[in-house]
Amino acid sequence: MLQIRHVSKRFDELAALAGIDLAVDRGEIVGIVGTSGCGKSTLLRIVGGLEAPSSGSVVLDGVPVIGPRPEVGLVFQEPRLMPWLSVRANVEFALARRPREQRRAMAEAALARVGLGSFAEALPQQLSGGMAQRAAIARALVARPQVLLLDEPFSALDAFTRFSLQDHLLDIWRADQPTMLFVTHDIEEALVLSDRVVVMRAKPGRIHAQYRIDLPRPRRRTEAQLQMWKERILEDLDLARKGGGAEPEFAI
């Protein structure tokens, strides 16, 4: 179980996060949405051990998180692959301490799972954006982390690639059931994927509302209930247009 206990973060005078409390069950998928500057990425970086909170703590299975650790995998908005390493070597990069044979086998299995088995020897620049991001997911998953953190993982991709990668992520989740905490700008993405959607608001960054999405997966993006939740979240974020009319597009 992942516990975020009263985490605050200040950058000089700016309160990026003010008293965040959040408990995530093992295997739960939690999507965090919010406008720019609400501190959602900072929160994810703190959970990943990349930044220290100004106060409060993050505890994973009773152990405080004070730095990056192998049980936690991270996927960023950009693939961040080492351009000089083959795709397979990039995935193996996450397995430094294991024997060579095992590294190779695990990397190949992880690449096969994201559908990149035949691209193992390619260099990252030969991949499309969606393929590169899948390679990054394979790297984050290859060590079988207990927790997977994703920071706007699909926001740089076109809509079709995004949909297919969302489905892909769910397939992967079904196999290993890692706890997933992901940040997104895309409310629909959060609703389609998550067990729970956390809405954050800025100044200072805090949790404004939480919704449990108790619909079976896979979910259709057009499902009426999802639209209802979407309305409410947009209202939470002061983005719903009063008096009907076209629904405002919620984007970056």
Added chain:
Amino acid sequence: MTLAARATRLVRKGGAVGLVLPLVLLALWEALSRFGIAPRNLLPPPSAVAKALGDLWLAGELWGHVEITLVRVALGFLLGTLAATVLGALTGYSPLWRRFFDPSLQALRSIPSIAWVPLFVLWLGIFEASKVTLIAVGAFFPVYLNTMAGIQQVDRKLVEVARIHGYRGAALVGRVLLPAMLPAYVTGLRGGLGLAWMFVVAAEFMGASEGLGFLLIDGQQTGRPAHIIAAILLFAIFGKLSDVLLALASRRFVAWQDSFEKAEEKKADAADPARLQTV
């Protein structure tokens, strides 16, 4: 495909198109001197230059001149590169060392390096030590600057990925910083080698009795322009050769950066009309 088309294609593909202009100029030059339009005693024709080279070779002098120059370049380049790599790595990696060293080194860089010559001769004598030192100074700066910049410019995001996966210290340097900075480093090495060739001429101007630079001066003093041109030619050949060798040796490490260029070349190839005819 016609023979002409085949030749055109070969020329374009092999980069042999770059040979056309020099060959035309060479022929023009030969004709100018041969028919007495240009004064032969000032501008000897290519054939005379070739003969001068042949004579030097037959007299058993040529290789000695080439060898000593090569040794000076190699030694100076090696020493300069060594110092530059150590200092560049320090200043690139640590802001504290950068603040400590870099201002002084930048100040030294603004001194035209030839200005050191009298001092080096005074300190190290007229023989090899002063020459090699001057060449080392010449090779130092491109390597130093590129090493420092190469390390500084390593993508912070990639370093973060390495940190997430537990890489620290030597592992971080070996797996991320070093490979990421290698293309910049190779650029620096090639620049340094180029300057080493430039500085060997200056070094051999200051009282050498052997070497390609000596051939230049000797040709001037004894009024033999064919010798001067022959020496220039040898500088060009060995300078280019050493650069090609360096580029080949480093290709393995920077291949990932070149692939973009290769893709561009392929595109250019596809647009080649000669290619379209064959398809």
